[in-house]
Amino acid sequence: MSSLKEQFKRSLVIAEKNIKIYYLKGPVIIFGLVFPLFLALAYVIGRNTPFEEILPGLIGMTTFFTATSVGPSIAPWETRSKTLERLLCCPVAPWTIIVGDMLSSFIFGLTISVIPLALTLALGIHPLNFIMLLSGLIIANLCFAALSVLLSAYPPTDIPATTMMLSSLVKFPLVFISGVFIPVEHLPQWGIAIASISPLTYFTDMVRQLFIGKGFYPLALDFLALIAFTTALTFAAIKLHEKTLTQRLS
């Protein structure tokens, strides 16, 4: 147990390192700040829908894009700059590094996603249950961070642009199928079936319930689904990175 605690402390050290190095990298700024900002503006401007109706999609989309912007860039960057081997020589398990990468992605996502939330509160729009919304935001950021780290595992490339491009190929379709633009209840049956495989669906649904009291799934299910996705994606990210790690060393 003490070893587990010690490894987690080392994950935090890795996260701190990632924050210093990767938060200011160009692709992270573009995919994590500029892109969600413009996407949010495009989403909001010119719509005749009340702001409360737009809000769940807006928060879901910005949280998703910011929380998934750091993760894909770390592994290829560390491979290219030849720092990965140096890191792996330290007494850290592969999962310690992956969790460290996840945490740095999570902190970035959480920090940025607080902005639209704060803006909402400033506009006088209050959620039905603030603590639940905050808990949901934390779990969703963890979930998306795990997804982003998973997306950097394969192929084990040393070109950050390749991983960024591949992760975008996954991220964009997910936004369209997750009830961001059209609430799940308005989707056809096949659309609902597809939406159910995306973690973003449950987060958007949760935010809708907590702001406008309308949702497709029960709130507890949204939470449980996000926790299940987080667990599965974290496990998959660790396993896949462990498999491809040696290929990054050559």
Added chain:
Amino acid sequence: MEYAIAVQELTKRYGDVTAVDHISFEIEEGEVFGFLGPNGAGKTTTIRILTGLIKPDGGKAFVAGYDVLKNPIEAKQRVGVVPEVSNAYVDLTAWENLVLIGKLYGVQPQKLRENATSLLKEFGLYEVKDKPVRAFSKGMKQRLLLCMALVNDPEVLFLDEPTSGLDVESARLLREKIAQYNRDGKTVFLSTHNMEEANQLCHRIAIINHGRIAAIDTPENLRAQSMELQYIEVAFNKTVNTQELSENPAITKVAPAGNKVRIYTADPSAVIEFLAEYAKKNNLRILSLNTMMPSLEDVFLKLIRGKEAVIQ
């Protein structure tokens, strides 16, 4: 006796290629152990197994008393590594790099500050400790990597080509430091291409080729095992017929070397007597005569490519 490193029948395959082929050796505490071999011989693979980066397909490896397969974290906790393909974080300062590695080893903050300060001063990097590593020369980066390997005060140091590509001054400083840390009791596992470096620093040397240990001994014993590679370099006042010289049964080969003749033999005293007689008989004067012991490089080449490659 507890060995600092013990390797038993270690094997690693990549597809059809056997990178490390059932190698075994032990390294005593406080020893500098050289690991020599041509490119692709299996040096880096062996180091990566010993430092817990990759898993072998067979065999066992113990570092600082810990099985690197069963307890990789415990084993890694006691070693410092300068990997072959490695770099410090160029976006961080030298100080931040050292603190990062120290924290990853769980070094206590006060001890970490002391270690980092003393190492940076010792390696001449204290004045630039707050500059990003991006601005460092290769020699400075390599010195920093050695500082990073030492920040946790390890029992065993793994150095994979630590002086490769460095200028003379930086390489010399690193060699001096390696020798100094060994005198302070650290075991050093040194992989190098530099024969002179291995000769100067190592108590014992293993030569690896095609994943197998071709020889393992002290530098002196390795040279002594290759006495057929010793030669006499002689200069006469006139050109001589090398064919006549090579007819002597004690002579293995005669090769012209500029204005001198290089005569390979396992029995130098008999050949010197013969040369004196030969000079007298042919009315020649010997201008210079030197007996040359085989160098470590000769021994290495003999083991890797065979005796003929060295003599040629």
